[in-house]
Amino acid sequence: MSRIRVLVVDDHRIFAESLAAALAAEPDVEVSAAGSGPAALRCLDRAATEGRRFDVLLVDADLGAVPPPDGRGAFGAVPEAVGEGAVDGISLVAGVRSGQPGVRTVVIAERDDPRRAAAALQAGASGWVAKDCSLSRLLSVIRGVLREETHLPPALLTGVLRELTAARKHRTESERLVESLTPREREVLRCMVAGLGRKAVAERLFLSPHTVRTHMQNVLGKLGVHSTLAAVALARRAGVGPVDLAGDVVERGGQLA
Numbered sequence: 001m002s003r004i005r006v007l008v009v010d011d012h013r014i015f016a017e018s019l020a021a022a023l024a025a026e027p028d029v030e031v032s033a034a035g036s037g038p039a040a041l042r043c044l045d046r047a048a049t050e051g052r053r054f055d056v057l058l059v060d061a062d063l064g065a066v067p068p069p070d071g072r073g074a075f076g077a078v079p080e081a082v083g084e085g086a087v088d089g090i091s092l093v094a095g096v097r098s099g100q101p102g103v104r105t106v107v108i109a110e111r112d113d114p115r116r117a118a119a120a121l122q123a124g125a126s127g128w129v130a131k132d133c134s135l136s137r138l139l140s141v142i143r144g145v146l147r148e149e150t151h152l153p154p155a156l157l158t159g160v161l162r163e164l165t166a167a168r169k170h171r172t173e174s175e176r177l178v179e180s181l182t183p184r185e186r187e188v189l190r191c192m193v194a195g196l197g198r199k200a201v202a203e204r205l206f207l208s209p210h211t212v213r214t215h216m217q218n219v220l221g222k223l224g225v226h227s228t229l230a231a232v233a234l235a236r237r238a239g240v241g242p243v244d245l246a247g248d249v250v251e252r253g254g255q256l257a
Contacts, residue, residue: 117160178223
């Protein structure tokens, strides 16, 4: 009989161990528990290295802050929103989705929150369940997400759909604004998303600091924002990622103008 490998990630030790014990009583479920984000990342990385990947990750929506992985293991790199400083449970979901897309994630929460549930789905979660739900309900969700199903409490559906519709509207408007930029301005924006300052952008793109300053001003103007932080936030909503600082070399005299 094929067994479902589940990793419970919750910094409330008693809850994590109790939930793991309850799930382990099922004959087709194998469970491990991690009391923190770093511990979860180590478990994921070790399991992937040993060829015994987890099938489902149960993540506490209120998971305490965790440092990002170093990117050297099988877990892989975490997206920009996850990779800088500490991350919460939903950000961890995004990291798992990026590093190990075959692992299904379900967020477990103490209370229903349409906005956070929508954010979890956008991050890559396959479900959202209450911590006080029945064991049979949780098992149904675990088995369901492995069949590519998405599970939400009925009471959350309307609110989540409203949040996702609003997010899509904001994303569409952000995409339209980004499309108004020239290729060179988009490259400058990607450098801004990567956190590069004016001097670093100038060195990378073989431009003078004055020219970069002009490009940055044009980017802010076209995006209708007044700060680099606002421009970066809008860029991320539009799906614009950072420039690849390791590869993605820009040659002098290239086609971008």
